[in-house]
Amino acid sequence: MNDKRARVRELAAEHIGKGDPLGWFEKLYQEAERGDAAIPWADLEPNPRLIEFWKAHPLEAAGKGALVIGSGLGDDAEQLAVWGFKTTGFDISKTAIEAAKKRFPKTQVEYVVADMFNPPANWLHGFDFVLEIYTVQSLPEELRAKAIEAISQSVAPGGLLLVIARGREEGEPEGQGPPWPLTRAEMDGFVRAGLTEESFEDYAEPEPPWVRRFRALYKRPAVGP
Numbered sequence: 731m732n733d734k735r736a737r738v739r740e741l742a743a744e745h746i747g748k749g750d751p752l753g754w755f756e757k758l759y760q761e762a763e764r765g766d767a768a769i770p771w772a773d774l775e776p777n778p779r780l781i782e783f784w785k786a787h788p789l790e791a792a793g794k795g796a797l798v799i800g801s802g803l804g805d806d807a808e809q810l811a812v813w814g815f816k817t818t819g820f821d822i823s824k825t826a827i828e829a830a831k832k833r834f835p836k837t838q839v840e841y842v843v844a845d846m847f848n849p850p851a852n853w854l855h856g857f858d859f860v861l862e863i864y865t866v867q868s869l870p871e872e873l874r875a876k877a878i879e880a881i882s883q884s885v886a887p888g889g890l891l892l893v894i895a896r897g898r899e900e901g902e903p904e905g906q907g908p909p910w911p912l913t914r915a916e917m918d919g920f921v922r923a924g925l926t927e928e929s930f931e932d933y934a935e936p937e938p939p940w941v942r943r944f945r946a947l948y949k950r951p952a953v954g955p
């Protein structure tokens with residue numbers, strides 16, 4: 731395990747042990763801001779699997795609203811804005827949101843500090859496109875189903891949700907996370923939350939860290955005439 735992940739696991743274990751499973755994100759971003767730690771998921775570029783998805787399925791973005799869950803340092807949110815979405819990126823970490831604003835001073839993205847478990851009321855069924863990359867897998871098991879339900883609630887009727895996450899087999903130990911790879915049954919929580927599954931890919935990354943990943947597209951059925 732590299733040092734970046736070791737620190738993440740140490741901080742997460744410490745906070746989960748104290749009954750505060752979300753508190754470590756802010757701590758980690760603060761340490762990174764001081765130069766004392768690195769953020770293992772922050773590649774400082776849009777996720778290549780998002781770009782690849784977009785090339786294969788470009789969406790109508792003009793005039794549509796997008797929400798980026800756990801937007802971190804902002805690269806994916808910025809990319810959605812470039813594609814034409816009126817984009818909101820939110821994160822529970824104030825330091826992450828401040829860092830994203832600092833990195834993109836001319837941004838068109840609205841960056842908000844918010845907790846997915848207690849979102850602003852007007853986000854309910856509020857977005858045409860919702861992007862979730864690696865947030866659910868960074869939460870302990872007892873929060874993951876709740877997170878999947880909360881994320882699903884932000885998708886508007888007729889809207890889409892793209893999820894990219896580490897994957898594992900049913901019954902395979904989840905290992906010492908975070909991240910805790912998701913099972914297919916956990917991913918099906920998006921369907922149990924009222925969305926339909928439009929596509930589901932299960933693949934191994936062709937380069938380091940060669941991990942198994944799921945990329946799935948869900949839709950909230952449009953309301954009838």
Ligand SMILES: C[S@@+](CC[C@H](N)C(=O)[O-])C[C@H]1O[C@@H](n2cnc3c(N)ncnc32)[C@H](O)[C@@H]1O
Pocket residue numbers: 752755756771772773777799800801802803820821822823826844845846847862863864865868
């Ligand atoms: C593993 S990181 C992934 C960040 C980004 N999506 C990416 O792909 O690089 C998970 C992010 O979700 C944020 N997060 C965790 N729990 C959250 C919550 N309850 N509400 C909002 N953001 C949360 C963390 O602060 C962190 O930035």
